[in-house]
Amino acid sequence: MLRDRNLFSYNLISGPRLKQIVRHMTKIFRFAQNNRPGYMKSFTYENQYLRLADVVEPLWKKSYESQLSMKKHLVEKSMRKVFHILKDQKLLKIEDNPFLQTMMTEYGEKMCPVEDTLPSPITKGYRYKNTCNLGPDIKGDRRTLGLYVGRGYDKTLTCVQPYFLSIISDRHKQIFKLAQEFLYQSSYEPKFCVEPHGNWKSVVVRSTTTGQDMVIFLFHPQRNPKEFIDGAKEEILQYFVHGPGKQLDVDSLYFQSSHRKFPTNDDFPHELLHGIPVLTENLMGSKFQISPTSFFQGNVPCAEVLYSKVLDLGRVGPQTTVLDICCGTGTIGILAARRAKQVYGVDITSQAVKDAKSNAINNGLTNTEFICNKAHRMLRELVHSDKLGDDVVAILNPGRAGANKKLIESIRNCEKINKVIYISCKPVGNVLSNFVNLIVPPNEIFYGKPFRPVVTVPVDMFPQTNHCEIIVLFER
Numbered sequence: 001m002l003r004d005r006n007l008f009s010y011n012l013i014s015g016p017r018l019k020q021i022v023r024h025m026t027k028i029f030r031f032a033q034n035n036r037p038g039y040m041k042s043f044t045y046e047n048q049y050l051r052l053a054d055v056v057e058p059l060w061k062k063s064y065e066s067q068l069s070m071k072k073h074l075v076e077k078s079m080r081k082v083f084h085i086l087k088d089q090k091l092l093k094i095e096d097n098p099f100l101q102t103m104m105t106e107y108g109e110k111m112c113p114v115e116d117t118l119p120s121p122i123t124k125g126y127r128y129k130n131t132c133n134l135g136p137d138i139k140g141d142r143r144t145l146g147l148y149v150g151r152g153y154d155k156t157l158t159c160v161q162p163y164f165l166s167i168i169s170d171r172h173k174q175i176f177k178l179a180q181e182f183l184y185q186s187s188y189e190p191k192f193c194v195e196p197h198g199n200w201k202s203v204v205v206r207s208t209t210t211g212q213d214m215v216i217f218l219f220h221p222q223r224n225p226k227e228f229i230d231g232a233k234e235e236i237l238q239y240f241v242h243g244p245g246k247q248l249d250v251d252s253l254y255f256q257s258s259h260r261k262f263p264t265n266d267d268f269p270h271e272l273l274h275g276i277p278v279l280t281e282n283l284m285g286s287k288f289q290i291s292p293t294s295f296f297q298g299n300v301p302c303a304e305v306l307y308s309k310v311l312d313l314g315r316v317g318p319q320t321t322v323l324d325i326c327c328g329t330g331t332i333g334i335l336a337a338r339r340a341k342q343v344y345g346v347d348i349t350s351q352a353v354k355d356a357k358s359n360a361i362n363n364g365l366t367n368t369e370f371i372c373n374k375a376h377r378m379l380r381e382l383v384h385s386d387k388l389g390d391d392v393v394a395i396l397n398p399g400r401a402g403a404n405k406k407l408i409e410s411i412r413n414c415e416k417i418n419k420v421i422y423i424s425c426k427p428v429g430n431v432l433s434n435f436v437n438l439i440v441p442p443n444e445i446f447y448g449k450p451f452r453p454v455v456t457v458p459v460d461m462f463p464q465t466n467h468c469e470i471i472v473l474f475e476r
Helices: 016-029 037-042 049-056 063-088 100-112 170-186 224-240 242-249 302-311 330-335 352-360 376-384 405-413 430-439
Strands: 130-133 144-149 158-160 200-207 215-221 254-259 271-274 279-283 286-290 320-325 343-348 368-372 391-396 417-424 454-459 471-476
Touching: 049 144, 049 158, 063 100, 063 200, 063 430, 063 454, 130 158, 130 170, 144 170, 170 200, 170 215, 170 242, 200 391, 215 224, 215 242, 215 454, 224 254, 279 343, 286 330, 286 352, 302 330, 302 417, 302 454, 320 330, 320 376, 330 343, 330 352, 330 368, 330 391, 343 352, 343 376, 352 368, 376 405, 391 405, 405 417, 405 430, 417 430, 430 471
Parallel strands: 215 254, 320 343, 320 391, 343 368, 391 417
Antiparallel strands: 130 144, 130 200, 144 158, 200 215, 254 271, 279 286, 417 471, 454 471
């Protein structure tokens, strides 16, 4: 049993009702929701591509208008869950909050208006980053490069080639096909994710709207010497620079060797084998460098829709100080800098911050500062430095897992922050807890004045799937 004072500080507030909510919403938003055990019993060679489509793009049979309507409905459900958490945990007395009383009279348990889902400018072939892994196909060919269907623990995990998926561009399909041919003739063994042996793990393809391509080969060295690894790199060069793969004219070829499942660039640096070290993407009049590990929205045309809406909701102007929290390569901060007085960005990943600084310089900006640190520490330092003005907007884009409790605590307790714009691609679990902790009345942990939800905007960054990005504007 949690003590009362810890109710607001844990990533997930305790209670059977909340656990039920989290399980329900996670099921709704789960990526591979068709990967059920019974689903694999009818998996055959003839229907494998349809099965893969059902897993990766489960809404492919629905009209786009239906998809937009469904996603708005799911976001409304998420906002109602926030209300029920507040109500069931007795964290907020609605009758003591005139603003919420007014909003609930008009919008019910959603607490604020949920706008219609903003559509993506493109709905097919929109993913500018794709990853394919190696594993056995339905016939047992272990050198198959594709996406997984099934589950590892019941030994139904099967690799299916992605050539019939609508969300992958024709250019990426062409690259994967030639990468598949390369892997067929390679003298090195494939590495299936649930088995310890083998070498080739996966292939990542990144592209830009300007037509540049980057291909990254991930390799497991096992316990072999440097000469063994160098041989694999030489095979890549011979095929893609001097052999059949030369026709692709890939701009950048990278190689990463690691025994870890999720290697970091700091511990296992990517090695440039051929071409340019970074790609250049254009977004809303700004240029961004994309390195192998850079986070950049996979649907670039829709990213313009997302970021334009964020800046408009924040009413970013000449007197605004923007805090780009979890800034990554600085995309939001750099776009905001053209409107704002000053931008401070923070991220824990050193390579991301390095990219953000380079992007700011390349765009000729002098009103940005990007810091490699934990976000809650950076906020405390800024508060004590008197660098913040009177109009401070915090833009928070923490990824699927949401923000940790210390960060939400720091935002709540920084009185100069008058607006928070929370961006999430998965409004379940800890993200809902973040929303709750921004709203609850002051207590001994969150002693700052609470925020209130003003508007929620779904943005369809992921057509044909169950996912969508949401923007929630909170104000003091």
